[in-house]
Amino acid sequence: MREKTRTQKPGREDTGTSNFNARGEYGGRGPGRINPADKKQIKLHPVNPKRIAALFAPHKATIAVVVLLISASSLIGLAQPFLVRGIIDEALPHKDLRLLGLLAGAMIAVAAATAVIGVVQTWMTTGMGQKIMHTLRTRLFTHLQKQSLAFFTRTRSGEVQSRLNNDISGMQSVITSTATGIASNVTTAVATAAAMIVLSPQLSLLSLFVIPPAVWFSRRVALLRRDITSTMQAELATMNTYVEEGLSISGVRLAKTLGTTGRDAARYTESSERLIGLELRSQLAGRWRMATMSIIFSAIPALIYFAGGLPGTTLSIGTIVAFTALQSTIFRPIMGLLNLGVQWVSAMALFSRIFEYLDLEPEIKAPARPVALDPETVRGEVRFENVHFAYDGGPDVLRGINLSLPAGSGTAVVGPTGSGKSTLGALLPRLHDATGGRVTIDGVDVRDIAPDVLARIVGVVSQESYLAHASIRENLLLAAPDADDATLWKALASAQIADLVAGLPDGLDTLVGARGHRFSGGEQQRLAIARTILRNPRVLVLDEATSALDNTTEAAVQLALDHLAVGRTTLTIAHRLTTVEDADQLAVLAGGELVEVGTPSNLRSAGGAYAALIAAGEELELAS
The missing domain is CATH 1.20.1560.10 (ABC transporter type 1, transmembrane domain)
Known part of the structure; x- marks a missing residue:
């Protein structure tokens, strides 16, 4: 959870209001x-x-x-x-x-x-x-x-x-x-x-009496119709919402699984019926005013002609x-x-x-004078030095965290729900900034590293992998725009998904679909892992990358993650024991504090917080 x-x-919180009507x-x-x-x-x-x-x-x-x-x-x-x-x-x-x-x-x-x-x-x-x-x-x-x-x-x-x-x-x-x-x-x-x-000049004087009522009637009709149109626009916006909720991929899936397709169709039908009445009102609004205006506009030339024909008039x-x-x-x-x-x-x-x-x-600003750091030569030593973090000035979610990740080592972070595991992982790529203390890579505060350089140094694989609505090739090239096909296939092989892609009719040119829905959760994860492999980061954050998968799929994805982690400094946010047993060191969080650090075997035998988690049979859950 x-x-x-x-x-x-x-x-102030955004109200989401807009002055655009449903027609755009x-x-x-x-x-x-x-x-x-x-x-x-x-x-x-x-x-x-x-x-x-x-x-x-x-x-x-x-x-x-x-x-x-x-x-x-x-x-x-x-x-x-x-x-x-x-x-x-x-x-x-x-x-x-x-x-x-x-x-x-x-x-x-x-x-x-x-x-x-x-x-x-x-x-x-x-x-x-x-x-x-x-x-x-x-x-x-x-x-x-x-x-x-x-x-x-x-x-x-x-x-x-x-x-x-x-x-x-x-x-x-x-x-x-x-x-x-x-x-x-x-x-x-x-x-x-x-x-x-x-x-x-005489006819111009006559216009002073004719133009004002014509203008007034025109404005009144326009105002009346636009008031009704505003209501129509709101109803059209409601209909658009129904379409988005009911006909998107996620909406259709939810409707079919909850059995709400009939309800969705009924409310869309009701909204459409309301538009019928509104359209009729809009078309009929001000018809008597329009008729009066027609008479006025017809009277204007008639009055001019009449004035021109009066005795003594010299107008041609x-x-x-x-x-x-x-x-x-x-x-x-x-x-x-x-x-x-x-x-x-x-x-x-x-x-x-x-x-x-x-x-x-x-809220997270790029450094004015970034420290020069070459991603190709970074060793990947990570340190959390007396790190504190709080959301929006609230209570600390992390308190006084001191943790060292040696270059090239694997560290797993475990703890009960709400202990701050994922928050700790989010500080490394600067998805959030520590409110106290600092996080360093090779002794350099991550806040002093240019964002594009930090993104090349730190790679993230999370539970929620995101694939663009494009081909497999295009999704992979996001990480390495200059990569050739041989490099792409090598990355797919390391991610344990090359055989699946090769078996597709269009291969690398297969469209992944909206948010990758043409592939299963495990397949999406492995494609995301292949993309991260192409990025070749020196430091890796694995944030519950297998938590939403079944055991069989998890094993395949975990194998891909093992290949990805080789030679990299890895911080694994874990909820299953299978993902932490091979870690070089294990860090246990509780209530936002670091309560234990050591190897998995040592912490098991120490009878502390980690042993208590195992004894209680609690499945370690994903935390944000």
């Missing part, structure tokens, strides 16, 4: 309404505008060009109504084919120019956005790799993935839509309003048509500007979530 994992809590779209609660979660996120982790500016600083030239292109496109596009007026008022009435050709050609040229500008603008903003996203992605991934096991223990894996993928992907919308939308909307709205005044037909076109054009940028506050808060919430993770201080 494994000890209950202890976690550190240096800061980022957003708050709709136009004009700020998502409370966004405000809370920004309050918890304020964003310094200078950090955002630093991301955009390398792209100043691109930003300047994009703003000029947006302004140019908006201004060029406004020529269309004036060209239409010229055609209607001058070219057509006077049958002036030359003028008609020029104006018609100008209309085509304007359309072509705005289209080309739009393509160039999209290319530039997308490229800039992708570069910024790339910078954030790689920076965040690299930073998260430096975090301790405690961070990943207390944080949901889905939350880490959400920030790394969804939040950063949402930046594309912020960079290409929000930022460019501000420039575009301001330019279009101002230029359109100016053009309307130039065409007809072309002017009225052009003004009607401008009237419809100004609506979109006004709506965009009204939503600017929501877009800004949403953007800041995205930056806040990303920067929050980037600001995490690694």
Whole structure:
């Protein structure tokens, strides 16, 4: 039985909340309404505008060009109504084919120019956005790799993935839509309003009475629909959870063994039925408002035409048509500007979530000036010198451990559950750092060794072997990227699994499956052992590597471990007597303290703690 994992809590625990809906779209609660979660996120982790500016600083030239292109496109596009007026008022009435050709050609040229500008603008903003996203992605991934096991223990894996993928992907919308939308909307709205005044100050005054209700109705319908959509998104998220829990390898295995397939199907069906009602409500929401808006939009040109026909009006037909076109054009940028506050808060919430993770201080830090240590010449003498360890400032799990592992020797650590065996083993590869004392290799504190060098010196084989969803070859090459096939087969032979792999149709190219599920537990262990052999570490930690296996499989794996341990300094965390009898020395832990050290035979005959364990017939269990 494994000890209950202890976690550190240096800061607030991650709530796992995200502003992405079940469809993977980022957003708050709709136009004009700020998502409370966004405000809370920004309050918890304020964003310094200078950090955002630093991301955009390398792209100043691109930003300047994009703003000029947006302004140019908006201004060029406004020529269309004036060209239409010229055609209607001058070219057509006077049958002036030359003028008609020029104006018609100008209309085509304007359309072509705005289209080309739009393509160039999209290319530039997308490229800039992708570069910024790339910078954030790689920076965040690299930073998260430096975090301790405690961070990943207390944080949901889905939350880490959400920030790394969804939040950063949402930046594309912020960079290409929000930022460019501000420039575009301001330019279009101002230029359109100016053009309307130039065409007809009287009709422009009429617009002041028509546009506000149209904008108000549009916002109300959008808010109503987005409120319902938020509920739909939550339901879709629930459905996604049901799919993940019920259709993953582990979920299917659990459902079949517990007989819960019927229950899983029933709750998925219920969730799907709820979506039917929500979708109907979403489609029907605000239909009367939409009908009212349709009447308003139809009334706008009608009122303009009516005003143009009043006695004493000198407006030409072309002017009225052009003004009607401008009237419809100004609506979109006004709506965009009204939503600017929501877009800004949403953007800041995205930056806040990303920067929050980037600001995490690694609990286990790489040394500023690592000691030069050549993995090829390391002797492998390990010492635990007055070592203490506690989780999150709690009581000591290890107290005053003094233990020496001579180079090339094998040391087994035994003790009852909760005695701190696995914790002791985790200090050597720096999965945790001692809170007191130190752990050394050849006299060098492991905290003074560069992480990549320490990983080459210390190899770990644990009960929970992890195989990537790739081929056997690719999994082995993780340890030795330059190894040839002959070297791979030699490692597989040492791990007692070469014959099995050779008998597979695809041999080394056989896909191991998700987490190695195509192979049995013992086979996974031997593949992991082969990978460690390729790594060729001088010091080896065997953390209950056979505890979950049956006796027959354990014997095969133990033989592979024996081959692996030859000539290496080995620390074996043990729970079965068969794994400790051949050790050069045996260390017995109890209550976090080292109570006995000696050879297995001497400790058996000494009648102490080890003898008591044997006499009680207690199977030594795996501890974390």
